[in-house]
Each structure stands twice: as structure tokens, then as C-alpha cells.
Amino acid sequence: MGYRDEVESAFTHNVKQNNPDYKPIAVILSYFCNDFSSTTNHMSLITVGTMAFDAIETPFGKVDQIVGGSATYVAYSASQFVSPINQISIIGYDFPSEELEAMKKRDIHMEGVEVVPDKKSFFWSGKYHLDMNSRDTLVTDLNVLADFNPVVPESYQSSEFLMLGNLMPKLQMSVIDQMKTRPKLIVMDTMNFWMDVAMDDLKEVLKKVDVLLVNDAEARQLSGEISLVKAARIIMDMGPAFLIIKKGEHGALLFHKNHVFFAPALPLEEVFDPTGAGDTFAGGFIGHIAKTKDISFENMKRAIIVGSALASFCVEKFGPERLKEISKADIDARIQEFVQLVNFDIDLG
Numbered sequence: 001m002g003y004r005d006e007v008e009s010a011f012t013h014n015v016k017q018n019n020p021d022y023k024p025i026a027v028i029l030s031y032f033c034n035d036f037s038s039t040t041n042h043m044s045l046i047t048v049g050t051m052a053f054d055a056i057e058t059p060f061g062k063v064d065q066i067v068g069g070s071a072t073y074v075a076y077s078a079s080q081f082v083s084p085i086n087q088i089s090i091i092g093y094d095f096p097s098e099e100l101e102a103m104k105k106r107d108i109h110m111e112g113v114e115v116v117p118d119k120k121s122f123f124w125s126g127k128y129h130l131d132m133n134s135r136d137t138l139v140t141d142l143n144v145l146a147d148f149n150p151v152v153p154e155s156y157q158s159s160e161f162l163m164l165g166n167l168m169p170k171l172q173m174s175v176i177d178q179m180k181t182r183p184k185l186i187v188m189d190t191m192n193f194w195m196d197v198a199m200d201d202l203k204e205v206l207k208k209v210d211v212l213l214v215n216d217a218e219a220r221q222l223s224g225e226i227s228l229v230k231a232a233r234i235i236m237d238m239g240p241a242f243l244i245i246k247k248g249e250h251g252a253l254l255f256h257k258n259h260v261f262f263a264p265a266l267p268l269e270e271v272f273d274p275t276g277a278g279d280t281f282a283g284g285f286i287g288h289i290a291k292t293k294d295i296s297f298e299n300m301k302r303a304i305i306v307g308s309a310l311a312s313f314c315v316e317k318f319g320p321e322r323l324k325e326i327s328k329a330d331i332d333a334r335i336q337e338f339v340q341l342v343n344f345d346i347d348l349g
């Protein structure tokens, strides 16, 4: 039982004894306690994935070693909205302590991050094509990831939301299985790499998640369908009730039953490095959902706009740097730009 639960339960118990009309007071207390949400697990989110080093080449430049990883981007993005973030990942001796400190300052908890003293962190290297929408993976060195067995710490158990960032499907499944209470919403990201090497495991996880995020090429690979509408139907039959198909600079589609919603990507003058944009999108999406605690289709529409806004910052600099600089005002202003982008009047009379 967390701090807030204890206070709430003691208070409610006392009030119940003396006042038959106790409910409204308990409700008032619950609002009051929300002010302390950063010290409790009540708005909390588990984020799972890689914390890594990347080497990236884009038409604008090249970096040989920069901090990356799916869970790094997800956590930096979601921490704009939710506190705490309960991180589950694995790092080697080489992962920079300054980065860990920067994450802790954002209330990203590290109890679920295993540190392996004699191995290197996961390493990924990619090269972008001229259009920046597609890339080739040059190297995937699993390193510490090869023997990773994620453990969900007891202190994470009451988390209401679970974001399974891009990771081996077996490990994503293990985290779901360890949750004593099923989270309100399980969102899963994955990539073509896991479809190539672990498709069966991936399909098992799909049966257990609520929302799947993939890009258009991955949706086609997973479903065997060219049409994204048909692909969406096939993928939703595999398990997830909601499907988000990301289309890079062409925005994202949200599918649910027979409904579909489209969110554009902001036309940017300069896209410097798209690495992590998908994870940042996922972090903004789940961050908004966890903050509002509303898992309706209508709120998911807002959440994909928030995800798109966060992703638009990510691409402005190499690595997660830009995500560390931005303020709430920057995010709000960018969300307004999205509203303007798709807002129009029409007279059909």
C-alpha cells in the first residue's frame, strides 16, 4: 500500500465511523492527495526497453557514440506528463552516470534498471537515407541484452500503466506476466528486427496488449497485407484493440474497431536526426493517457497529437538532447501548432 493509499484508507475509515455521509469528504481528500502524486505511484507508469549507445549517420552529420535506447527516449518524453516513471532496463559499465542522474532528476526511478559491471551496454548503429524517412540498421550488438531477465520490483507493482518499449518480445511478455494486477492499459512498441527473428514470440505478446505501435512497413510485414486498412484489421484480430501506424513525416493513423483517426506530423524546416522519434511519440502518447487516466478512443486521438508534438522536438537534435531542454510552454505551443495545422472552416451550403 502506497503513502496515498494509507492516508486515504485511514482518513476514510475515521470519517466513516463518525459520518454516514463520508463519501464526498473522501473524494475531496482524493483531489487534495493528487497534489502529492509525484511521491506516490498513483499516476505512475512502467516503461520497459533498451538504454543504449547509438552511432548515427544522417545527411547532416555523424555521431559515433551517443546515448539512446527505446526506454531512454520513452522515459524522457513521458516524464513531461507523469511522475514517477518506473524504468525497467539493463545497462553495462559504460553507460554514463551523468545520464542516469539527469533521468533521476526527472523522477525516473531506476530500481528496475540492472547494471552489469563487466559488460557493455546495448549498441545500435543506423544510417538514414536522403529522405530521412527510412534507414538501414548497420549494427545491433545485444551485449548486456543477451542475458537480460527483467524483474519488476515490488515498488513498481501498483503502477497503472505499462509501456512496453521496443525490446525482445519474450522480455516484454515476462514483464506482463510479473504484474500482479493487470495495468489499466498496456501499450507495446516493436520493430521489424523482432519480426525477422522472433515473430512467434511477438504474436504471443500481441494477445496480451491493448495498443500496438508500428510503422507502415512493419504493419505490412506483420499482416502480410499491402493495404493499411486491411492490415489494421488483421493486426487487431491478433489481440490489440487499438493500433497506431506511424508514417514518419506523413503522420500517424489510429485504428479501433471500424474507426480511424489521422494525426499529421508537423512540417518541419529541418529534421536533423529522426532516431528515437518513434519512442518519443510512444512516450508522449502513454504520458498523456497516464496523466488523464482516460483510455477512450477520443482521448487516444488527443494522445497521438501529444505524441506527434513530442516527436517533432526529438528530431531537432542528435539523441535525446532536445527532449531535455523543452518546457511545458514549448510543448503547449507546439500542440497549438498542430491544432492550427488541421483546423479549417467549410461552408457546404
Ligand code: AMP
Pocket (backbone or CB within 6 Å): 050, 052, 053, 054, 067, 068, 069, 070, 123, 124, 140, 166, 167, 168, 191, 193, 194, 274, 275, 276, 277, 278, 279, 280
Ligand atoms: P526509433 O528511432 O524510435 O525506432 O528508436 C531508435 C532507438 O531504438 C535507438 O536509440 C536504439 O538504441 C533503439 N533500438 C534499435 N534497435 C533496437 C532493438 N532491436 N531493440 C530495442 N531497441 C532498439
